[in-house]
Amino acid sequence: MKVIVCGAGQVGSNIARYLATDNNHVTVIDQAPDLIQKLSDTLDVQGLVGHASSPAILEQAGAPDADLIIAVTQSDEVNMVACQVAHSLFSVPTKIARIRNQTYLDPIWSDLFSRENMPIDVIISPEIEVAKAIGRRLQVPGAFDMIPLADGLVRVIGVICDDECPIVNTPLRQLTGLFPDLNIEILAIVRDDRPIIPDANDQMLPGDEVYFVAETSHVGRAMAAFGHEETAARRIIIVGGGNIGFTLAQEIEQKHPGVTARLIESGKVRAEEIAQQLDRTVVLLGDGLDPELLEEANVRATETVVAVTNEDEVNILASLLAKRYGCQRAITLINKTSYNPLITTLGIDAVVSPRSITASTILQHIRRGRIKSVHSLREGFAEVIEAEALETSTLINTPIRNIKLPSDVIIGALVRDGKVIIARPTTIIKPQDRVILLAAAASVKKIEKMFAVRLEFF
Incomplete structure (x- = not known):
């Protein structure tokens, strides 16, 4: 398959890596020569420096023969025009675009992306996808990841084994016999940041991150077998009122009527704007790293803090501070993979990676x-x-x-x-x-x- 990826940022490079691994013919377009050089040096892809929506650049990238274009540059408008040019001039069959500005996605403009107007086959909104992913994690306290499958009948759960986990140090082939009520299958183990696809003789050790599959109705029982019997959060603090934090607050209001949310936003104009659009969420103006503001948000009585500002470091520190002042659990948005080895040792319970979530959606x-x-x-x-x-x-x-x-x-x-x-x-x-x-x-x-x-x- 011949694929053009517009944008060599975190999401674009991630997608290019997946596609190149699958032996597809991949061309990546970006205006930054250093990003293109880095990708060309590390992946089996063709790099092209230029403007992704330029007909000449798209032609040079192989658009006349392309099966798919994925536009994930930093600009929504460039992504949209690149897909339009790919359709109108080169008849590229499938067009995927990342759209971050929520005003484009307002239902009143639903005809915008029709085949007659702007023919984009799939629209990806990272903010919406990330907010949904966080919402899923809130449904299973104690899990660092939760993936619903088969129309919600099945879930793949990611959980950390601690020293008190009842089923550690047991060969996987013995789990069914020793724990007859444990109707799960272990899919993967991550140990010391090294992934393992286990066989029947492998066993889980304290500190392992484990992915298992279970029937949705049995998830609570399975979590208890791993030593996790936390109750679902009823009080949540959201740090960061950007698109992700705002979308998450909306999702909580719409789908979790028994949950109370407080949202901390540092920008006065933005805080006033989202406060007018939220019904039950209390919006607090200030710094998520301010202990007095955390106290005002009643952090001691809060089960979960969700830190989703634009700065990884702020998210990490806000999560740790909230837990220091009494919050039980932290879900933290982190873009930089270099922080991954530190997460579990710092005490962060679940990490959300926008680029991984966006990549999964596109895949x-x-x-x-x-x-x-x-x-x-x-x-x-x-x-x-x-x-x-x-x-x-x-x-x-x-x-x-x-x-x-x-x-x-x-x-x-x-x-x-x-x-x-x-x-x-x-x-x-x-x-x-x-x-x-x-x-x-x-x-x-x-x-x-x-x-x-x-x-x-x-």
């Missing part, structure tokens, strides 16, 4: 075959994939233990006729099953082929 529209959903884990070491098994697939009517899967692929669960089946070696996949699996980055292409529609299907 859902790129993956081929009967792929329903894709979620990238920890800077792309693996992907959680939901796919539909077809009658022509090599996976069906065979016990999982007899399927020739790559060693770094784990099938976690199936959904059949609305019923969740946690995968075991004897489990047999049937046609039309929704299959939830984890695949290391190197094996994603093989999984796509396994779920692809073959000619005999027609």
Whole structure:
């Protein structure tokens, strides 16, 4: 597949990395020569310095033969025009654009992005996606990540094992026998910042970050088995009133009527603006690092602080201060991957990465075959994939233990006729099953082929 990525920033470089790993022909356009040089030196991609919406530059990037354009520059307007030019002049089949300005997405302008006006096939709003991701984490206290799949019937949960975790130091093959009520499948372990795709002989150790799959109705029981029985937050402090903080406050008001939120914003004009648009959220003007303001926000009685300013360092410090003054849990927005090794030692409970979330959203529209959903884990070491098994697939009517899967692929669960089946070696996949699996980055292409529609299907 020939892909043009407009923008070599964090999201664009992340997308380019995923696509290049899958042996796609990728061209990246950016006006910054240093970013293009860095990408060209580290990835198997073609770099092009220029303006992404320029017809001449897009032609040079291979737009006449491109299958897909992904516009993720810092400018919404450049992204929109790049997609328009790609459609009007070069008939690029699929166009994806990142749009950050929420006014473009107002329902009253819903016709703007129609095929007759500005033909963009997929619009990605990072602020909305990040706010949704934070909302999901709030639903499962004690988890640092939560991914809903199969129309909400299945969840993939990320949790940290502490010293008191009852199921550490136990080979995974023994978990079912020792804990018969624990109906889960362990998908991945991150130990000392090193990802592991486990086999039956591996075991979890204190300090490990573990991803597991479970039926949604069993998540509470599974969390208890990991030693996490925290209650859902009823009082929340949001630090940062930008698009993410504001969208999160709106989501809490609309979907969590029993939750009380206080939002701290340092800009007077912005604070007044969002205060007029929020109904139940108390907006406080000031610095999220001010102890007196945290006290005014009743930090001691708050279960969760969510720090989502534009500065990683402010988010980290605000989270740590809030916990120091009595808040139970911190969810922190961090863009820089260099901070990742520090997070668990600092005491931050969950990290939100806008670029990973945006990349996962875009990947859902790129993956081929009967792929329903894709979620990238920890800077792309693996992907959680939901796919539909077809009658022509090599996976069906065979016990999982007899399927020739790559060693770094784990099938976690199936959904059949609305019923969740946690995968075991004897489990047999049937046609039309929704299959939830984890695949290391190197094996994603093989999984796509396994779920692809073959000619005999027609």
